[in-house]
Amino acid sequence: MRFVKCLLIATGLMGWGIPSLIASDAPPRYWKLTILHTNDTHGNLLPFNYPDPPDPNTQEAQLALRRNIGGIARRATLVRQLQKGFGTTWLVDTGDFHDGTAFSIEYGGEADVAAMNAVGYTIATHGNHEFNNPRARWQKLIEMARFPVVCANVVDANTKEPLMKPYEILPVEGARIAVFGGHGKHPGLPCHARGHRDSGRHRYGASTGSAASSASRHRDFAFASGV
Numbered sequence: 001m002r003f004v005k006c007l008l009i010a011t012g013l014m015g016w017g018i019p020s021l022i023a024s025d026a027p028p029r030y031w032k033l034t035i036l037h038t039n040d041t042h043g044n045l046l047p048f049n050y051p052d053p054p055d056p057n058t059q060e061a062q063l064a065l066r067r068n069i070g071g072i073a074r075r076a077t078l079v080r081q082l083q084k085g086f087g088t089t090w091l092v093d094t095g096d097f098h099d100g101t102a103f104s105i106e107y108g109g110e111a112d113v114a115a116m117n118a119v120g121y122t123i124a125t126h127g128n129h130e131f132n133n134p135r136a137r138w139q140k141l142i143e144m145a146r147f148p149v150v151c152a153n154v155v156d157a158n159t160k161e162p163l164m165k166p167y168e169i170l171p172v173e174g175a176r177i178a179v180f181g182g183h184g185k186h187p188g189l190p191c192h193a194r195g196h197r198d199s200g201r202h203r204y205g206a207s208t209g210s211a212a213s214s215a216s217r218h219r220d221f222a223f224a225s226g227v
């Protein structure tokens with residue numbers, strides 16, 4: 001769903017990169033970093049048509065049909081081309097990378113994570129649709145991923161501890177940047193897309209805290225670590 005986004009990963013990235021430059025007495029250094037960003041790919045590993053079929057009740061019905069677009073092979077090719085021309089490049093996904101095609105649902109997201117591993121994602125956070133899987137399934141996907149999956153403000157409903165690593169520290173030409181993941185606050189976050197808006201918290205055992213306050217809290221930890 002497009003109205004729940006996880007864009008704080010990029011906000012955290014930029015906001016924390018700047019202090020890391022000025023925290024020292026040394027003259028500021030400048031470096032170039034290119035961030036390639038994907039979101040809401042929804043299991044579209046194969047080329048697809050869009051909208052297909054258009055939902056007459058949404059703005060999709062106003063769009064011209066585009067045939068044979070997207071797919072992981074095209075994405076990988078584009079990433080390779082861009083990486084050649086932009087120096088240090090991160091490939092970031094901000095969620096909803098699975099759940100939307102029969103392929104993705106049948107394999108419970110494993111095909112999507114395997115494809116992202118092959119393309120070489122740098123880091124990711126999750127969207128609301130990742131929680132359509134049972135919690136154990138989602139945790140298996142995180143373990144499969146050869147890139148960190150971060151989010152600070154989706155916590156265990158009982159312990160209040162984050163379900164996954166809140167942030168990751170990534171190097172860029174000698175600098176260290178804390179990349180923070182956050183989720184838009186949503187009371188029925190887990191599994192809301194399948195009509196369980198009110199039961200997600202209990203079914204999944206998780207809840208969403210404030211992305212801003214979580215970012216602030218974990219930023220302090222990161223600064224204490226010398227980022």
Ligand SMILES: [Zn+2]
Pocket residue numbers: 001002040042096127129
């Ligand atoms: Zn989505």
